[in-house]
Amino acid sequence: MSKEDLELDDDDFIADDVEEIEEESPAQAAKTNLSKRRIIDNLLEERRLQKQMAEYDYDID
Template structure:
């Protein structure tokens, strides 16, 4: 290890790419409505599966 203090040259002129930009945050209301839509679709699929598996010959 060196104990000498050296001036370091830092290259701060690098291009900003789209990956470096912060993603846009959606409002909670939009996220909640999307979640409700997904939940409703999953519930409908579950109920359709139960109807298909139901034994009508009781």
């Protein structure tokens, strides 16, 4: 993956409709927020690992 594939926009994490958030039950909203947080954490972890691999010295001598 290139760095362009990993660019995150703030718009990706903002709900399209404010009323949509208000209509959700607290349990459903918490589940949705946790799900979104896990997705973000996974993307950040992937980015961190790719950076480590790019910096890794592959000298096999």
